[in-house]
Amino acid sequence: MADPAAICPWHLPVWQSLTTRDRQPHAFLFGGPAGIGKRRFAEAFADWLLCLKPRPGAACGECRSCQLRLAGSHPDRLLIEPEEEGKAIRIDAVRQLADFMAQTAQQGGRKVVMLHPAEAMNLNAANALLKSLEEPTAETYLLLITDQPSRLLPTIRSRCQVLSLTAPGHAEARSWLAAQLPELDTGQHDALLLMAGGAPLRALQLQTMDAAALRRQVVEGVKSLLKREESASRLAETWTAVPLELLADWFCDWTLDLLRLKTGAVERPLNGDMDKVLPYMARHVTVPALMEWQDWLLQHRGMILGKANLNRVMLIETLLIQWKQLMEKR
Ligand SMILES: [Zn+2]
CATH class of the missing domain: 3.40.50.300 (P-loop containing nucleotide triphosphate hydrolases)
Structure with missing residues (x-):
């Protein structure tokens, strides 16, 4: 056009x-x-x-x-x-x-x-x-x-x-997204933009993927994993609809929040739907353990984006086990 x-x-x-x-x-x-x-x-x-x-x-x-x-x-x-x-x-x-x-x-x-x-x-x-x-x-x-x-x-x-070419500022991104998705409220627009790293067209795409519902499923799963109500292997088997690329992005975002909390850069996580979990985890993890985990995560994110042939269930299970064990590492 x-x-x-x-x-x-x-x-x-x-x-x-x-x-x-x-x-x-x-x-x-x-x-x-x-x-x-x-x-x-x-x-x-x-x-x-x-x-x-x-x-x-x-x-x-x-x-x-x-x-x-x-x-x-x-x-x-x-x-x-x-x-x-x-x-x-x-x-x-x-x-x-x-x-x-x-x-x-x-x-x-x-x-x-x-x-x-x-x-x-x-x-x-x-x-x-x-x-x-x-x-x-x-x-x-x-x-x-x-x-x-x-x-x-x-x-x-x-x-x-x-x-x-650059992304717009938050206010412009939000008003553009609101015009595209008038059926959603401001909180939902903000949540989509947060997941999209502020990129408006990506936020729109996430909405068509129903990413908000998938995200709720993953957040609830992570909470029950940490409360020992759910096992990593069962979660890995039930998250069949969650694209690996999204999962890796979310864990990367949460890891950044943990690092920001550890270093005192922020008092509350930017990821509001994890505002109970992340401060709790931050009190129980060390920075070296986080850095090591982040290396693993970024390496596997690269493999996911590069469409490497990965065993999906096994990868999610390993990711969740490592996430949970983060708090035990010194
Ligand atoms: Zn012409």
């Missing part, structure tokens, strides 16, 4: 300055946290670049190019992404990109390639992309999108114009 309304309101100042300048570099890297609207921004920018009569700030919506886009297909626009979510972008995909860039534009205007998420390129793919970046084709634009710019080759980053 080239309609600037599709762009998140907190990105409009960047959008305005980008679409009112005379010349554009041939490669962009849109970076910033996940779930803040980078993809929407890049899509709108691709539409604007392809428009044959663009105005400052908006595609015209009427030219042949805009008509093609509104009909859902534009021959001079290519999206490169992993074949399956979470998998790598391979060299074959980047070769397809190079072929596309070498062709003449079918509509006689510009060509645009979007590559998302850019950090998913494996090394061979990244090296192949470098060639395309070094030998730009006239009127052809490459838009890379990434949550993790640091995972890209520095030689790729340095050949792109890097545009860092």
Whole structure:
């Protein structure tokens, strides 16, 4: 959608300055946290670049190019992404990109390639992309999108114009989310934003996953585990609907809260639904034990995000046993 309304309101100042300048570099890297609207921004920018009569700030919506886009297909626009979510972008995909860039534009205007998420390129793919970046084709634009710019080759980053897109402040995020989810109350909006680390589109996605209900199930489970009313193995077997990625995120958030409580950075946990459990645990854990646990947790979170082949039940059980034993370690 080239309609600037599709762009998140907190990105409009960047959008305005980008679409009112005379010349554009041939490669962009849109970076910033996940779930803040980078993809929407890049899509709108691709539409604007392809428009044959663009105005400052908006595609015209009427030219042949805009008509093609509104009909859902534009021959001079290519999206490169992993074949399956979470998998790598391979060299074959980047070769397809190079072929596309070498062709003449079918509509006689510009060509645009979007590559998302850019950090998913494996090394061979990244090296192949470098060639395309070094030998730009006239009127052809490459838009890379990434949550993790640091995972890209520095030689790729340095050949792109890097545009860092940021999350909105809490008040703006909350009012945006309230407009999307008017059926929820402010407390629910805040809870979603907290789980999403302040990223509004991620918060919206969490709502569609019914994350709040899953979170309640996990919080209750953790409480009964610590009270010895429930075993780690039984919880691991009953949490079948909880995505591992969410589970790892929550335990990471709770661990950060424990560290903040231990170091006196906060008096109460930021995670309000754990405001009894976490202060109790903080009194019984040591900082070295927490650091060791955090290493384990981050390592396994990385494996989960990398779609490693993990035994789900066994992983949750191990996680819960370690969490419980944290208070026994010195
Ligand atoms: Zn147009």
